[in-house]
Amino acid sequence: MPELTANGIAIDDTFAEAFDMRATAIVITAPTERWATQAATTMTGFATSVIACGCEAATESVLSPQQTPDGQPGVRVLMFAVSTAELQRQLQNRVGQCVLTSPGSACYAGLDSGDDKLKLGDAIRFFGDGWQIAKRLGARRYWRVPVMDGEFVCESTTYLTKKAVGGGNLIIMGKTGEKTLAATEAAVEAMGKVADVITPFPGGIARSGSKVGSKYKGASASTNDLYCPTLKGAVDSALSPEIASVLEIVIDGLTSEAVANAMRAGLAAIIELGPARGALRVGAGNYGGKLGRHHYHLKDLLP
Amino acid sequence: MSALAFSLREAPDQRLDLSPLIAQNLAGKTAAEIERIELQTTRIRVAVGDVFRVQEGDPDTIVIEGGAERFDRAGMGMASGSIRVEGEVGVEAGRLMSGGQLTVRGNAGPFAGSGMKSGTLNIEGDAGERLGGPLSGETVGMSGGVLHVRGDAGARAGDRLRRGFILIEGRAGAYAGSRMIAGTLAIGGEAGDLPGYLMGRGSILLGRGATLFSPSFGDCGEHDLVAARLLANYIARTSAKLATLFRRPLRRLAGDLAALGKGEILLPHP
Numbered sequence: 204m205p206e207l208t209a210n211g212i213a214i215d216d217t218f219a220e221a222f223d224m225r226a227t228a229i230v231i232t233a234p235t236e237r238w239a240t241q242a243a244t245t246m247t248g249f250a251t252s253v254i255a256c257g258c259e260a261a262t263e264s265v266l267s268p269q270q271t272p273d274g275q276p277g278v279r280v281l282m283f284a285v286s287t288a289e290l291q292r293q294l295q296n297r298v299g300q301c302v303l304t305s306p307g308s309a310c311y312a313g314l315d316s317g318d319d320k321l322k323l324g325d326a327i328r329f330f331g332d333g334w335q336i337a338k339r340l341g342a343r344r345y346w347r348v349p350v351m352d353g354e355f356v357c358e359s360t361t362y363l364t365k366k367a368v369g370g371g372n373l374i375i376m377g378k379t380g381e382k383t384l385a386a387t388e389a390a391v392e393a394m395g396k397v398a399d400v401i402t403p404f405p406g407g408i409a410r411s412g413s414k415v416g417s418k419y420k421g422a423s424a425s426t427n428d429l430y431c432p433t434l435k436g437a438v439d440s441a442l443s444p445e446i447a448s449v450l451e452i453v454i455d456g457l458t459s460e461a462v463a464n465a466m467r468a469g470l471a472a473i474i475e476l477g478p479a480r481g482a483l484r485v486g487a488g489n490y491g492g493k494l495g496r497h498h499y500h501l502k503d504l505l506p
Numbered sequence: 507m508s509a510l511a512f513s514l515r516e517a518p519d520q521r522l523d524l525s526p527l528i529a530q531n532l533a534g535k536t537a538a539e540i541e542r543i544e545l546q547t548t549r550i551r552v553a554v555g556d557v558f559r560v561q562e563g564d565p566d567t568i569v570i571e572g573g574a575e576r577f578d579r580a581g582m583g584m585a586s587g588s589i590r591v592e593g594e595v596g597v598e599a600g601r602l603m604s605g606g607q608l609t610v611r612g613n614a615g616p617f618a619g620s621g622m623k624s625g626t627l628n629i630e631g632d633a634g635e636r637l638g639g640p641l642s643g644e645t646v647g648m649s650g651g652v653l654h655v656r657g658d659a660g661a662r663a664g665d666r667l668r669r670g671f672i673l674i675e676g677r678a679g680a681y682a683g684s685r686m687i688a689g690t691l692a693i694g695g696e697a698g699d700l701p702g703y704l705m706g707r708g709s710i711l712l713g714r715g716a717t718l719f720s721p722s723f724g725d726c727g728e729h730d731l732v733a734a735r736l737l738a739n740y741i742a743r744t745s746a747k748l749a750t751l752f753r754r755p756l757r758r759l760a761g762d763l764a765a766l767g768k769g770e771i772l773l774p775h776p
Binding site: 232272273274275309334336337338339340341345347353354356 | 707739
């Protein structure tokens with residue numbers, strides 16, 4: 204594969220292929236940042252991939268008390284799914300089981316506009332068993348649901364966008380596991396500063412990149428053997444002999460532009476770290492351009 | 507374009523119905539046509555030109571320079587634009603308004619904001635009885651918008667309030683929030699006897715309590731409610747002074763348990 208080089212790091216002349224998704228955002232607040240983060244972490248657990256989790260979700264940003272509707276510390280969570288119905292189901296179940304239950308929590312819409320609305324408090328209010336109270340403040344409507352530590356306040360609806368993109372990615376390849384991880388961590392940290400994106404895998408990183416299909420019936424995805432360093436000698440590997448570890452960052456964004464911005468920030472961080480402490484090569488995953496309509500060419504995203 | 511201005515020539519001899527003087531009625535009319543609009547409430551004809559000097563201008567910005575206790579129904583039914591009355595008004599100011607902003611730089615009579623659906627009504631003086639309330643035979647009072655009184659309000663403020671905010675910075679008379687269906691009524695000063703009388707739902711915030719509470723409200727204790735912060739933030743857009751009273755733990759009284767009982771009175775610890 205023809206390669207470019209930046210600061211001694213080989214950049215594959217390839218592209219990440221990404222897909223249209225439905226997405227929403229919510230803001231979770233609590234008396235302390237620790238408990239706002241806890242509710243968000245619990246809600247976004249087991250939300251790494253739509254393949255088996257139903258949705259992809261993660262904390263997008265931590266909000267100061269000045270940035271939240273109720274003046275408490277908060278976090279903004281983004282959630283992505285392949286359909287509006289699945290997004291609604293996941294939102295309702297996860298807020299109901301993980302945010303409603305978290306001490307002191309409150310929950311608000313994280314998008315001010317969009318293509319449609321999703322039920323938020325409108326789906327949770329029934330927990331109040333008739334004691335729930337609706338309160339309309341201007342254009343916004345909130346539910347107050349009595350719970351054992353006081354009240355769970357939850358905005359009635361949030362918006363969804365149909366312009367979201369899922370599956371932006373970078374494949375980071377290095378000489379050792381330690382260096383590859385260092386480069387990938389640097390990229391995830393840089394992406395964390397980009398608005399409207401999440402990296403839903405553990406700590407933002409996937410070590411088990413997958414290909415479509417499997418030799419086994421019933422498995423829709425299986426290990427990406429071309430990028431497994433321990434199979435270098437056994438398959439038509441995509442890896443050169445010096446590569447011993449490969450990690451992937453998957454990026455979901457509320458817009459295509461946000462995904463591109465995140466990939467640009469990640470690439471810049473990897474290149475800045477350099478090959479001595481980080482990666483030797485960066486690539487991206489695609490399906491030949493036939494499945495997803497969003498293509499992010501690495502050469503266009505270089506700093 | 508400057509405001510469409512009505513300057514009072516002299517105090518009227520009879521009560522006048524100012525409800526025709528709203529943007530949707532005056533758009534496209536010349537000053538002469540406006541001066542011919544009749545305002546009388548008796549058999550004696552009184553036209554705009556008899557009472558006011560009219561200065562042509564943008565009907566979306568109306569200024570009535572000089573008020574009178576006999577000016578009834580100012581801004582009634584307005585849907586957009588702004589009306590400012592430099593003085594007091596009579597009954598039913600802003601009744602049934604569905605948008606825009608009505609400002610009364612003086613006192614307002616009974617039924618101000620009666621049945622208003624949206625928009626903002628500011629009364630810089632005192633308001634009479636049944637602020638926002640329904641007229642006889644009507645089942646619902648104010649159903650949206652913000653009604654702000656800088657001074658005191660009379661009895662039964664917020665009677666049958668359905669939705670929206672009534673914000674009274676001063677005191678209120680007896681039976682504030684009587685028969686409330688929902689919505690929010692906030693009173694900065696002391697309320698009269700029996701606030702929330704027979705209320706079904708909704709919130710009454712009392713900055714300085716009431717002269718007498720109904721025994722049919724149940725004390726739910728003192729709480730630091732997230733909902734109260736949201737309410738205070740929203741109230742602060744109109745009245746920072748009023749909002750300050752509710753930025754603290756509030757005692758919650760649930761009621762009226764003699765009616766549906768899903769409403770509440772919230773009051774700061776004395």
